[in-house]
Amino acid sequence: MKGVVVVLGHLRGQEVAARMIDGRLEDLLVALPEGALAPGAILRARVGRQIKGMGGVFLDLPGGQSGFLRQSKGLRPGQMLLVQVTGVAEPGKAVPVTPRLTIKGRYGIVTPGAPGINVSRQVRDTSEAARLEALGAEVMAGADPALGLILRSGAEGVDGAGVSEDLKPLRTLAEAIAADMDGPPELLLDASGPHESAWRDWTTPAPDEVAEGPDALAAHAVPEAIDALLAASVALPGGASMVIEPTHAFVAVDVNTAEGAPAAGLKASVAAARELPRQLRLRGLGGQVIVDFAPVAHKDRATLDQVLRGAFRRDGPAVSLAGWTPLGNFELQRRRDSIPLRAALKGAEA
Numbered sequence: 086m087k088g089v090v091v092v093l094g095h096l097r098g099q100e101v102a103a104r105m106i107d108g109r110l111e112d113l114l115v116a117l118p119e120g121a122l123a124p125g126a127i128l129r130a131r132v133g134r135q136i137k138g139m140g141g142v143f144l145d146l147p148g149g150q151s152g153f154l155r156q157s158k159g160l161r162p163g164q165m166l167l168v169q170v171t172g173v174a175e176p177g178k179a180v181p182v183t184p185r186l187t188i189k190g191r192y193g194i195v196t197p198g199a200p201g202i203n204v205s206r207q208v209r210d211t212s213e214a215a216r217l218e219a220l221g222a223e224v225m226a227g228a229d230p231a232l233g234l235i236l237r238s239g240a241e242g243v244d245g246a247g248v249s250e251d252l253k254p255l256r257t258l259a260e261a262i263a264a265d266m267d268g269p270p271e272l273l274l275d276a277s278g279p280h281e282s283a284w285r286d287w288t289t290p291a292p293d294e295v296a297e298g299p300d301a302l303a304a305h306a307v308p309e310a311i312d313a314l315l316a317a318s319v320a321l322p323g324g325a326s327m328v329i330e331p332t333h334a335f336v337a338v339d340v341n342t343a344e345g346a347p348a349a350g351l352k353a354s355v356a357a358a359r360e361l362p363r364q365l366r367l368r369g370l371g372g373q374v375i376v377d378f379a380p381v382a383h384k385d386r387a388t389l390d391q392v393l394r395g396a397f398r399r400d401g402p403a404v405s406l407a408g409w410t411p412l413g414n415f416e417l418q419r420r421r422d423s424i425p426l427r428a429a430l431k432g433a434e435a
Contacts, residue, residue, distance in 0.1 A: 086105070086107075086108055086293075086294075086305070087107050087108070087293075088106075088107065088292070088293030088294070089104065089105070089106050089292040089293050089294075090104070090105045090292060090293060090294045090295075090296060090305060091103075091104055091105075091283055091287045091288060091292045091294070091295045091296070092104075092105060092295075092296045092297070092301050092302055092305045092307055093279075093280050093283060093295070093296070093297035093301060094297060094298065094299070094301045094302040094307070095302075096115075096302055096307070096308060096311065096430070097430055099115055099116050099429065099430060100115070100116040100278055100279045100280060101113070101114065101115050101116075101279055101302065101307070102114040102279035102280055102282065102283035102287075103302070103305070103307045103310075104283070104287050104292075105305055105307075108305075108306075110307065110310040110311075110367065111363065112287070112366070112367075113311070113314075113367050113426070114279035114282055114283060114423075115279060115369075115423075115426065115429040115430065116278055116279055116429070117173075117423075117424060117429065118424075118429070120148065121173075121424070122146070122150065122170050122180050122272075122276075123170065123173075123275075123276035124170050124171055124172055124173065124276060124422055124423070125169065125170060125189070125276035125277060126169065126170045126272060126274065126275055126276040127167060127168070127169050127170075127186055127188075127262055127272075127273045127274040128146055128147060128152075128167070128168055128169070128170070128182070128270065128271065128272055128273060129165060129166075129167060129265065129266065129268065129269075129270055129271045129273055130144040130145060130146050130152055130165070130166060130167075130168050130182070130270050131144060131145040131163060131164070131165055131269070131270050132144060132145075132160050132161060132162055132163060132164040132165075132166065133145050133151075133162060134162065135157050135160075135162075136157075139155075140155060140156070140157060141153055141154055141155040141156060141157055142154050142156070142157045142160055143179060144166075144168065144179075144182065144270075145270050146180060146182075146270050147270045147271050147272045150180060151179040151180065152168065152170075152179050152180045152181070152182045153178075153179035153180070153181055153182065154168060154182050154183070154184065155181075156184065165266055165267075165268075166184060166266075167184065167186060167197075167262065167263070167265075167266070167273070168182035168183060168184055168186075169182060169183055169184075169185070169186045169187065170182055170276070171183050171420075171422075172371075172420055172421045172422055173371075173421045173422065173423055173424045174421075175372075175421070181421075184198070185198065185199065186198065186259075186262070188255050188258060188259050188262070188274070189255075189277075189285065190237075190251045190252060190254075190255045190285065191237070191239060191251050191284075191285050191286075191288075191289060192236065192237055192239055192240035192243060192247070192248045192251045192252060192289075193221065193224075193234055193235060193236050193237055193240065193248070193251065193252045193255065194234070194235040194237065194255075195232060195233070195234055195252075195255045195256055195258075195259040196232070196233040196234065196235060197229075197231060197232055197233075197259050197262070197263050198231055198233075199233040200230055200231055200232060200233045201233045201234075202218050202221040202222050202225065202233070202234050202236075203218075203233070203234070203235045203236070204217050204218050204221075204235070204236045205235065205236060205237050205238040207238035207241075208236070208238055208240075208241050210241075213241055213242070217236040217240055217241070217248070218236065220236070220240075220245050220248050220249065220252075221234045221236050221252070223249070224248075224249055224252045224253055224256060225256060228256055228260065229259075229260055229263060231263070232256065232259055232260065232263070234252070234256075236248075237289075239289030239290070258274070262274060280297075311426070311430075314364075314367050314368050314426055315426065315427055315430075317329055317330055319360065319364055321340075321353060321356040321357060321360065322352075322356050323342075323343060323344075323349070323352060323353065323356070324342075324343030324344075325340070325341060325342050325343055325349070325352070325353035325356060325357070325379070326340075326341050327339070327340050327341070327357045327360065327361070327364070328341070329364055329365075329368065329370070331370055331425060334373070335372060335373035335374065335375055336365070336370050336371075336372065336373070336374045336375070337375055337377070338357070338361065338374060338375065338376040338377065339377045340353055340354055340357040340376070340377065340378045340379045341353070341379060342379045349379070350378075350379035350380040350381045351379075351381045351382070351385050351388070351389075353379040354378040354379045354381050354389055355388070355389065355392050357376070357378065357379075358378075358389055358392040358393045358396055359392060359396050361376070361393075361396065362396045362397050362399065362400060362404075365419055366400075367426065368425060368426050368427075369423040369424055369425045369426045369428075369429065370419070370425055371419040371420055371421035371422065371423075372418070372419065372421055373416065373417075373418055374416070374417050374418070374419055375410075375414050375415070375416050376414060376415040376416075376417070377414050378414075378415060386409060389415070390406075390408075393406060393415070393417075394406065397417075400419070403419060403420040403422065404417060404418070404419050404420070405417060405418040405419075
């Protein structure tokens with residue numbers, strides 16, 4: 086189907102949200118296993134021991150879990166503070182957290198500890214930006230002065246009543262969380278599930294269709310798309326392929342051509358560079374990624390660099406392109422913002 090379709094359903098007992106563009110899976114959300122702390126969750130935590138040489142501290146989190154905060158200045162053991170989960174921890178490692186909280190709604194984001202009213206840079210119409218800023222100031226009037234607000238681009242063109250209806254509960258929630266400092270480590274705000282996140286982030290602007298129900302995923306071939314993601318090999322144009330293999334230390338990517346000519350190597354590598362961000366995102370893979378591109382002339386590396394920068398632009402600061410290694414591989418780092426798809430579905434109902 087042409088256009089944008091948001092599909093909500095359940096697969097193997099797990100809540101799933103998918104965003105299809107012209108019949109192709111572009112975004113996928115799968116619920117984390119029960120008890121896992123998902124990115125976005127806000128916690129009351131206790132400062133534990135500092136880690137010399139790492140510039141951070143371990144935190145005691147709810148349920149006996151451990152967190153790691155890349156900050157130690159001004160913190161003392163036993164101190165309570167509010168933190169937000171920023172990523173998914175590898176097995177046996179601490180959950181990454183930050184003290185910079187954000188509480189996201191459909192039209193705005195409340196920022197405890199970061200005061201001020203700001204409008205998304207994507208709102209380019211100056212009069213509309215001014216209208217939204219005034220709306221934000223009205224919503225935040227009389228609020229804790231430590232609270233800030235960012236008006237999202239989705240608020241553009243929405244009437245004042247609709248924006249206010251979305252933002253006022255966020256302000257109330259933020260004030261309640263900021264005041265809840267007493268007590269042991271506790272989960273104060275759980276992360277949104279796939280369906281809630283999809284409604285919040287994928288329906289403004291409105292998609293061509295929102296499909297939900299028992300047969301919605303099957304009707305839009307989402308299970309088949311997920312099955313393809315669970316396979317290591319990815320088909321590329323011209324008979325080339327890319328094999329993606331997560332290991333304990335890093336994600337290995339091998340690009341192969343169907344032909345041996347140098348031109349085929351460049352063509353396959355460019356196709357892989359364009360497809361790689363989508364594959365890593367949908368597979369939930371992060372950390373260190375090492376890509377063994379098909380053989381290309383040294384002078385063509387600049388072309389691949391340009392393609393990679395453009396392809397990963399959507400990921401923004403979540404991805405760092407380290408560049409070429411002495412052995413001719415390409416290395417990058419991607420933030421772990423979800424658990425691997427295979428792990429998310431592991432043990433779920435068939």
